[in-house]
Amino acid sequence: MIQKASLKLLQRPPMSESVIPVELYRKTSLISDLEQAGNPDLDLDGPILMNILVKFFHTYVYPGSHESVLDLRDISLLFDQFVHRRLGSDVLENCLALRQELLSYGFALCMLADLPKSAHIFKAIAESRPHLGGEVFTGLDIGSGTGILMLAMSVQARRNGFNAVSLVGIERNQIVAERTNTVLGKMGLGNVIVADAKKVESYGFLESKELHFVSNETLPSVGRSLWKEDFIFICKTLFDGLAEQTSKAGFFPEAVLVGRSSTEMLTELNRDNSFQLEDENYPLRLMKPFAIRLLGTMTPLEAVGSGYSENISGAWKSVLTRRW
Numbered sequence: 001m002i003q004k005a006s007l008k009l010l011q012r013p014p015m016s017e018s019v020i021p022v023e024l025y026r027k028t029s030l031i032s033d034l035e036q037a038g039n040p041d042l043d044l045d046g047p048i049l050m051n052i053l054v055k056f057f058h059t060y061v062y063p064g065s066h067e068s069v070l071d072l073r074d075i076s077l078l079f080d081q082f083v084h085r086r087l088g089s090d091v092l093e094n095c096l097a098l099r100q101e102l103l104s105y106g107f108a109l110c111m112l113a114d115l116p117k118s119a120h121i122f123k124a125i126a127e128s129r130p131h132l133g134g135e136v137f138t139g140l141d142i143g144s145g146t147g148i149l150m151l152a153m154s155v156q157a158r159r160n161g162f163n164a165v166s167l168v169g170i171e172r173n174q175i176v177a178e179r180t181n182t183v184l185g186k187m188g189l190g191n192v193i194v195a196d197a198k199k200v201e202s203y204g205f206l207e208s209k210e211l212h213f214v215s216n217e218t219l220p221s222v223g224r225s226l227w228k229e230d231f232i233f234i235c236k237t238l239f240d241g242l243a244e245q246t247s248k249a250g251f252f253p254e255a256v257l258v259g260r261s262s263t264e265m266l267t268e269l270n271r272d273n274s275f276q277l278e279d280e281n282y283p284l285r286l287m288k289p290f291a292i293r294l295l296g297t298m299t300p301l302e303a304v305g306s307g308y309s310e311n312i313s314g315a316w317k318s319v320l321t322r323r324w
């Protein structure tokens with residue numbers, strides 16, 4: 001009894017502020033925000049991007065909420081429950097099932113919940129100009145996680161006048177892929193398959209369809225060698241095995257700056273070199289990524305999203321999770 005009471009003393013109280021400032025919050029549904037973002041005359045600024053991200057976070061945990069006008073307090077409560085999912089917190093009292101879900105989708109939600117970086121990446125994809133025309137925009141999201149980059153592709157398609165989208169995600173984590181498939185299915189945005197994106201057979205569903213856009217967010221985090229994640233191996237599969245389908249596609253990341261260290265053998269990987277490098281003296285897999293090109297600017301990985309942190313409320317800046 002005494003032990004239980006003292007454990008309770010260690011529990012964190014609820015966060016007092018909302019995750020994004022109240023004045024930035026739009027009393028609109030996620031679907032309506034996405035429609036607005038699809039207007040090419042609208043500047044995709046921090047507030048609209050944050051609204052999309054925090055509302056999608058809610059929809060991911062509560063599929064179907066994309067059509068509702070949510071209360072920012074409910075969204076903030078969910079973020080609070082998420083960031084404290086492994087610890088004791090008042091906001092998780094008697095919420096065993098929710099805690100289990102937040103733990104199961106934890107890695108994917110961590111990526112989305114890095115709101116500044118997610119906003120920067122979302123904008124870069126949404127504002128890309130496709131090189132390929134047609135009625136239907138075709139996009140592929142490799143390592144889709146929550147599928148947030150598929151939302152960004154759908155905005156890109158609308159901003160460029162496409163009538164319809166055909167988006168497919170590939171995700172190797174079955175639990176995450178199934179949830180993302182459910183969420184995106186309800187939103188009418190596409191589907192996700194469970195597969196290993198390094199294998200050319202995983203792309204059989206594409207047949208000979210040309211892609212407008214490919215996102216491949218499978219880079220290792222700052223300071224880790226490229227072999228630790230599948231990015232370069234997936235690029236090899238794409239460029240060797242799916243050259244026809246990807247020949248006019250836009251890419252995220254558009255380019256990656258890699259090197260032996262931040263000052264040695266720095267080289268840019270991009271579609272012109274198939275994101276590969278032939279160097280007999282130092283293999284690519286031992287190199288590390290240092291920067292990616294976003295909105296035309298080569299941006300150090302740690303600086304991605306830095307311009308968006310002003311859209312996050314004070315105390316939340318230190319508790320939100322990080323992508324890389």
Ligand SMILES: C[S@@+](CC[C@H](N)C(=O)[O-])C[C@H]1O[C@@H](n2cnc3c(N)ncnc32)[C@H](O)[C@@H]1O
Nearest residue numbers: 111112143144145171172173196197198217230
């Ligand atoms: C850094 S997360 C990015 C998630 C998501 N794209 C986002 O922006 O939030 C990388 C994701 O890629 C998936 N992944 C990594 N290697 C993969 C592979 N070979 N095939 C399929 N999925 C892979 C991981 O399971 C993880 O969900």
